[in-house]
């Protein structure tokens with residue numbers, strides 16, 4: 001049941017987490033060339049020996065329009081709308097994509113729609129050159145926005161180092177690949193093999209999108225969450241099983257105790273006696289012998305029941321058992337054999353000593369204040385076992401000795417050997 005709830009919770013948390021990480025736990029950076037951290041610039045090939053001319057206008061809604069007159073005569077003519085980060089280089093590794101609302105128009109070659117080149121220009125002190133704009137490493141993507149649904153989402157992993165730049169800027173191997181941790185400028189530029197004529201780049205909105213937590217890290221976290229939850233469940237489950245086991249053992253021990261004890265007198269019943277004897281002989285072995293057995297039977301008990309009622313009879317039996325128990329050493333066993341008959345087992349006690357103990361107990365009974373002012377006596381039969389094998393015979397002998405005590409007039413102790 002718990003596992004089912006845990007699984008349901010994990011599934012909900014996982015789905016919610018994935019959705020939240022994708023849609024809610026995102027960071028975005030708007031690239032609009034405004035504010036103290038960004039500067040908008042227009043660059044054209046006139047600075048590099050060309051004759052193209054670019055002009056920028058910005059509408060009240062923030063849309064930037066770059067009008068570019070590409071002139072022939074220069075090998076790589078271009079116009080460029082550049083947003084420079086003047087508040088410090090941008091670490092784009094914290095972002096995953098560039099989202100664009102953009103359009104381009106211009107003369108088409110062989111029906112190929114006008115293209116837009118986007119450059120992410122990175123700085124690194126080890127890049128060759130004087131450190132000017134042309135020495136920033138360009139990472140580029142080129143595509144034709146016409147016919148695409150806006151916004152267009154470009155994954156930053158799609159940006160590759162421009163090969164023409166790499167040829168003029170030989171780099172050590174570790175610096176050859178894309179490096180987006182120190183991006184200084186983003187450029188929106190006319191296409192590669194641009195035709196002469198009037199070109200227009202319209203940039204409505206550009207924003208960088210990233211997750212607070214990288215998706216891979218987030219997924220790894222979710223896997224960890226599953227693992228720890230399952231581990232936690234297993235630990236809890238094994239603890240719960242052990243607790244259940246402990247409870248049931250306690251309960252069965254209590255039941256066992258009840259099964260081995262006479263409920264009226266609170267001393268052992270026959271089954272309890274045989275278990276206790278088993279334990280005793282196992283613990284003491286030969287040292288427990290000689291062992292004496294004493295049978296005790298209340299005298300004229302029927303009369304007590306008949307004259308004073310069954311309840312008084314019960315009280316007498318309970319008091320008799322308690323008196324026997326209270327006046328015997330702890331190691332000696334007391335059990336109710338049945339009816340008004342009890343058995344005492346005395347380890348390490350020869351018959352003579354057991355007779356003496358029985359006599360002492362008989363005297364105690366004579367002094368005991370019994371219910372309803374009764375004078376309760378008992379007949380006692382004593383026998384001795386020299387070893388474990390002789391125990392059964394000793395039981396029989398003690399029982400017979402007790403009957404002899406009855407016949408001899410009751411309220412006396414008789415030893416089987418006498």
Ligand SMILES: Nc1nc2c(ncn2[C@@H]2O[C@H](COP(=O)(O)OP(=O)(O)OP(=O)(O)O)[C@@H](O)[C@H]2O)c(=O)[nH]1
Nearest residue numbers: 297298299300301302303305310311313314339340
């Ligand atoms: N109140 C009560 N009486 C019991 C219980 N168990 C046995 N008895 C009664 O004990 C009586 C035993 O009677 P008998 O076997 O004739 O023995 P007795 O009257 O003690 O006579 P002797 O043993 O010959 O001295 C019977 O009346 C049983 O009903 C019990 O748990 N409670």
